[in-house]
Amino acid sequence: FWKRSHSAFMRAWAWACFWLAFKATEPWYQKIATVYPVGSEQWVSGWIGMLDKMRVWTGPRITRTPAPQTYVVPILPFELTESIDKFKIQDDQHGIYAPIIAHMGTQSMKCPDYQLRDLIQNTGFWTGAFQNGTDGLTHWHAAHPVDFYDASKGTYPNDFGTAGVTINGQTVGGSFSTQSFNSLWSEMASRKSESGEPLGLVPDMAFGAPQNRAAMATVLNTQFFAPPVMGNLGTGVAASANAPFVGAMENPLKGWADVEVQADFATQPTAWYLLVTKWAVKPFSWLEREGIIITPRISPTDPSVFDTHTFLFGAERRGAPAWSLPFL
Secondary structure (H helix, E strand, O other), X not given: OHHHHHHHHHHHHHHHHHHXXXXXXXXXXXXXXXXXEOOOOEEEEEEOOOOOOOOOOOOOOOOOOOOOEEEEEEOEEEEEEEEEEHHHHHOOOOOOOHHHHXXXXXXXXXXXXXXXXXXXXXXOOOOHHHHEOOOOOEOOOOOEEOXXXXXXXXXXXXXXXXXXXXXXXXXXXOOOOHHHHHHHHHHHHOOEOOOOOEOOOOOOEEEEOHHHHHHHHHHHOOOEOOOOEEOOEEOOOXXXXXXXXXXXXXXXXXXXXXXEEOHHHOXXXXXXXXXXXXXXXXXXXXXXXXXXXXXXXXXXXXXXXXXXXXXXXXXXXXXXXEEOOOOO
8 A cells, every 4th residue: 555655646746846847937939930730740831822913904814823832841759758766766855856857847848949949050850851941942041932933033031141141232131230130120021922012021029049138139129229320321420411320319229129039049149030920920830749748657566666666757749840931
């Protein structure tokens, strides 16, 4: 009877430690990724692109026949397993082992964060072919097609590097600054669809590493700010036409985008992302096949307990990070 009661107590203790930490952990992936429930071993996204706009009817009709495109992502299992000597945990008078199970709860909740970060940063498991996005090119690319079926409509970049990209003679993007933010926000907001009409994008989040927090907060949150240059305007010579930014002034960029920094991105301190998170879909995806399951193997009849007096605690979930539309 005592053995059965002790086993039940240990199981309840493990569940309490795990789930309290799990629920106390706040992930960030849902802020930038649409979560899709998945019911099979792979996720398939299909689309035909945006239809062209109506035209003035002169001559015969012009027939367009778009071919469906697909983007396939395999669903993967994830696991975390800890082993603890039964006698050590029974004799633990200082609470040394309880944090191990709690840490498992934290790491289980953070799993989508880490996997999505690795996809975005081209590290860990998500390198190689996983970097190919919805249009068949690598997601971060300098020349995404505006229209998959008509190359004459040109391309657009969503990878601007640390030096920026020259568009129409102007440098767009680059390391975070007033100028790089303003140029990139303006470029994204002016992007057009296959029909040639504006997409209506409103970039609303500057996302990056904690090393960028001060610069982002200064440019986007401060009430008063005198940027050295923004667009074609700067400090220049006082009273000149292009020199309105002399001394402190009301910040013209305040509120243009939310600032979101995450310690998980600290390994790439100069990288930052301007995102559209309030569109019909978010700029990234998390594919949820199966939520967290925790299995404590602590019964006296479990082989590991019976043979080697070892408790095993295993957590698992199934899912995958995925790209969304590159212009977001």
